[in-house]
Amino acid sequence: MTLSLSRVAKTFAGGTKALLPTDLTIAPGEILSLLGPSGCGKTTLLRIIAGLEQPDPGARVLFDGEEVTALPVERRRIGMVFQSYALFPNMSVRANIGYGLKMQGLARADIDARVDEVTALCQLQPYASRAVTALSGGQRQRVALARAIAPRPRVLLLDEPLSALDAALRGQLRDELALLLRSFGITAIFVTHDQDEAMAIADRVAVMRAGQVAQIGTPETLYRNPTSGFVARFVGGAMPLRGRVTGDHLHLPGGALRLRPGAAGQQVFVRAEDIRLDPEGPLAARVEAVTFLGTHYRLALSGAAPDLLTALHAGHSAPRPGEAVRLSIAPDALLSLPAEDHA
Amino acid sequence: MRHPTRLIPLAVTLLACAFLLVPIVQSVLAGLTVNYFRGLSSGLTLKWVGEVWGLYASSILLSIWLALACLAVTLVLGVPAAYALARRPGRAARVLEEFISLPLAVPGLALALALLQLYGSYSGFRTSWAFILVGHVLYTLPFMVRSVLAVLAAIDLKTLEEGAATLGAGPARRFVDIVVPNALPGILAGALTVVTLSIGEFNLTWMLHTPYLKTLPVGLADSYASMRLEIASAYTLVFFVMIVPLLVAMQWASARAQRILS
Known part of the structure; x- marks a missing residue:
């Protein structure tokens, strides 16, 4: 299903503008992620698409060209996975999954067949007859997903579906969820504040900030060609290098870096993985802290730039805290972006 | 030692x-x-127990009937009221919540006087069992609302309902499929409280009753006043047999509802 939004905005009672007028089109079968910090309006946007929240007048929400803006949630034929899963504690796993089908008025036999099918797809057969209260977090998450897709919704909406899980499980289920969503082949919108999740699961990511879409594109595009400092910082954790630009050089407290041409008047960012320890490097820095992460070390460096820099260092040994080191950063790895306020 | x-x-x-x-x-x-x-x-x-049955069977049956009618009314009024209060977060809903509990703070006699002043002149109503029922509902409704409200407040009702709505359930289906089953421990605890209170209620009922409409406790007072002591005592026994199982069940249901709350 093609989903299009035009001039969708939301002002809450009290005047808070949760969402500024937003236009968005999502292609059939596409998985889009709404990524942003808390309070950026991503959940509000998702809830407007679901019909759980009414947009400000003038907004239009279209499902395959059909206007659904005024349609109540129960008649939109959407599927939704809630952050807390919202499983019905008074029903078994099977009854939860079959509830949407029951609401569609399907015959008992058809419901059973479809529930079996979805249960198998989500690998829930061993738990099908259990009470939902007897499930682990990961199992609940799969039941919530199975329940949402069982009635074959036109669009699947997921509100931070992994955030209620602990970190180890989250990583594992992230890949599982990505595979499952691909296998469903339905249009899906996925809200998250975790860039790894967005990158792993989505075809396209819309990075949101302060009620607006800051940039929308494939994960690669957002990572390699961010159009603003905010996106660079949020996707891939780029760090600002606050210094003076003269000609094609950036002058920092620890030394001067060569820039690509055309950086005048722009703000320069760098990512941790692009900072190299290099005895011949142009920047001097002091090691403040070293963290061993298995595959590499994470170094906190001071003195090179006004702010503390983080560098990832691969290798079998690392400098010790307090040591003086020299750094180099390739000109191609420096992102020159329009200057922004220090938000 | x-x-x-x-x-x-x-x-x-x-x-x-x-x-x-x-x-x-x-x-x-x-x-x-x-x-x-x-x-x-x-x-x-057991002669005296038999005498009690012969003299006061109608009181016993009236009390059971009143308790069941009172339960039906408090269910129909109380569960939706608790639901409405639970869904509304505002200050007005909290004030209303306190307001519903007001009959508990007013002595039963005063409540009965107010009812007599208001409805006393409608003699058809005044002399019917429905008049006592109104008093009982007024007195027991707060217990039902509070009990259901406590359970509803402890579950994330809003999200559960939103979940049901995304699956195609309209407001009425959500109430039947989601709200009522999840509020059931509270409803059960409230129901047992209402029945127990209605059967044992004396203050209000004594003011509202007519000679032809004596409930169980009013009959008890009557038997102590006008019968020999053995009959009145046998009446107490009958009263215990009816009320003690209800009290035990009420304790059990409240404990069960409490487990949901914790």
Whole structure:
């Protein structure tokens, strides 16, 4: 299903503008992620698409060209996975999954067949007859997903579906969820504040900030060609290098870096993985802290730039805290972006 | 060897139990002895219980009927009211919540007087059992609302309902499929409280009753006032047999609802 939004905005009672007028089109079968910090309006946007929240007048929400803006949630034929899963504690796993089908008025036999099918797809057969209260977090998450897709919704909406899980499980289920969503082949919108999740699961990511879409594109595009400092910082954790630009050089407290041409008047960012320890490097820095992460070390460096820099260092040994080191950063790895306020 | 002071709490507990139980046992025994003034030596009999049934069967049945009618009304009014209060977060809903509990703060006699002043002139209504029912509903409704509200407040009702809505359930289906089943422990605890209170209610009922409409406790007062002591005592026994199982069930249901809350 093609989903299009035009001039969708939301002002809450009290005047808070949760969402500024937003236009968005999502292609059939596409998985889009709404990524942003808390309070950026991503959940509000998702809830407007679901019909759980009414947009400000003038907004239009279209499902395959059909206007659904005024349609109540129960008649939109959407599927939704809630952050807390919202499983019905008074029903078994099977009854939860079959509830949407029951609401569609399907015959008992058809419901059973479809529930079996979805249960198998989500690998829930061993738990099908259990009470939902007897499930682990990961199992609940799969039941919530199975329940949402069982009635074959036109669009699947997921509100931070992994955030209620602990970190180890989250990583594992992230890949599982990505595979499952691909296998469903339905249009899906996925809200998250975790860039790894967005990158792993989505075809396209819309990075949101302060009620607006800051940039929308494939994960690669957002990572390699961010159009603003905010996106660079949020996707891939780029760090600002606050210094003076003269000609094609950036002058920092620890030394001067060569820039690509055309950086005048722009703000320069760098990512941790692009900072190299290099005895011949142009920047001097002091090691403040070293963290061993298995595959590499994470170094906190001071003195090179006004702010503390983080560098990832691969290798079998690392400098010790307090040591003086020299750094180099390739000109191609420096992102020159329009200057922004220090938000 | 145990220190004597350790025995003091035990002694106090036993004394308190005796304080509570001795009058009850005495009263029950009085209802079962042939002649109370000659004591147990006169023998035990069920004659007085039979007499109570003969004299006050209508009171017993009226009380059961009133309790069930009161339960039906408090369910129909109380569950949706609790639901509406639980769904509304504002200050007005909290004020209303307190307002519903107001009849608890007013003495039953005053409540009855107010009802008499308001409806006393409608003689058809005044003399029907429905008049007593109104009093009982007024008195028991807060217990139903509070009990259901406590359970509803403890679950994330809004998200559960939103979940059901995304699956195609309209407001009525959500109420039946989601709200009521999840509120059931509260409804059960509330229902048992309402029935127990309605059967045992005296203050209000005594003011509202007519000679032809005596409930169980009013009948008890009547029997003490006008019958021989053995009959009144046998009446107490009948009263216990009806109310004690209800009290036990109420404790059980409240404990069950409490588990949901914690």
